Amino acid sequence: MEENAYKSKSMHEDLPKKTLRESIIDFFKKDLVQYIVKRILMFIPTLLLISILVFFVIQLPPGDYVSAHIAALATEGEIVDADYAAQLRADYGLDLPIHEQYIKWIKDIIWTPTDSTYYRLYGSHHNWKYSFAYGKDVWDVVDDRLGLTILVTAIIMIFQYAVSLPIAVYASTHQYSVGDYISSIIGFLGAAIPNFILAIVLMYLSYKWTGNANVGLFSQEMLQNGVHLYNFGEFLKRMIIPILVIGTSGTCGIIRSVRAQMLDEVGRQYTLTARAKGVPERTIIMKYCFRAAINPTVSGLGGVLSSLFSGSTVTAMVLNMQIQGPVLLKALQAQDMYLAGAIVMVQAVLVVVGILLSDIALAFLDPRIRYSGGGR
Secondary structure, eight states, X not given: OHHHHHHHXXXXXXXXXXXXXXXXXXXXXXXXXXXXXXXXXXXHHHHHHHHHHHXXXXXXXXXXXXXXXXXXXXXXXXXXXXXXXXXXXXXXXXTSOHHHHHHHHHHHHHOOOTTSHHHHHHOOXXXXXXXXXXXXXXXXXXXXXXXXXXXXXXXXXXXXXXXXXXXXXHHHHTTTSHHHHHHXXXXXHHHHSOHHHHHHHHHHHHHHHHSOXXXXXXXXXXXXXXXXXXXXXXXXXXXXXXXXXXXXXXXXXXXXXHHHHHHHHHTSHHHHHHHHTTOOHHHIIIIIXXXXXXXXXXXXXXXXXXXXXXXXXXXXXXXXXXXXXXXXXXXXXXXXHHHHHHHHHHHHHHHHHHHHHHHHHHHHHOTTOXXXXXXX
């Protein structure tokens, strides 16, 4: 019997251990690959449906860009006759029925012929149309702030998860302790105080302590001389207030959600069984409870990406942040439908990609999740 046990032990020891790379490769050889392919194929009809909704919703307010432009001129004492207004609508294509405007908009985005005027001017087969409010190509307006917006979004998201998850784990494993009460109080304050109020307070404190309110992501000197890699430290310093303002609002929700899920998982039967078998408490908390508790947070990744991309528009305006939120607000106010539609479509793509990434992450975290029919 001892010989058989020894042979069994030797056989297990001889089994090759998989590296992390091999485990990841094996994971993607499963039915998840088919699921990803199906989801990518579903992107096209999903985004097409979103584009229809976006285009028609943006045009729900009465009037159009020409009406808003004429009203702005009227406030300055200039009178625009009906013939000139009709000519402007014809030039911008606003005299067409709404469904024809949509078809032309989406068709030109998908593919613009090589012999078109747009391709000769910009060298692109994807015509996002002309921004009335900014007086230039829509994609140029979006691209001016897209990279910076994505960078700001990534930094704030890293801050949110890096701060909220350890606090949530500590609060759940030290329930009703002083640290738990402090995190709960901070969470309630962060959720209750409007972001723009907190931004004003932090700007005032920054000015009192340092003599600089740190408004905007770049100083005037950086804007005049150009933004370079050696300016990155200055950029990060100016990101402190946006991170605290925008990041804390999302951090509070993550802390409360993960803490509640952790408390539920810690009291389940499998954790009691693991403790009875002598499994270390750290292993129980991090390997089992935390992986299950984080599922709802991971599943909401798409919505988080979209909300951070817009950057809390009012807060971005208060802090003079050069990101997409204020641009979208200006486009909506001026009824610049092509610019507003482009920004919302970029957000829609982020949501769809974020949901796909969250589904993949859930499959890593929870082995109970399967993407094909039937049992295991």
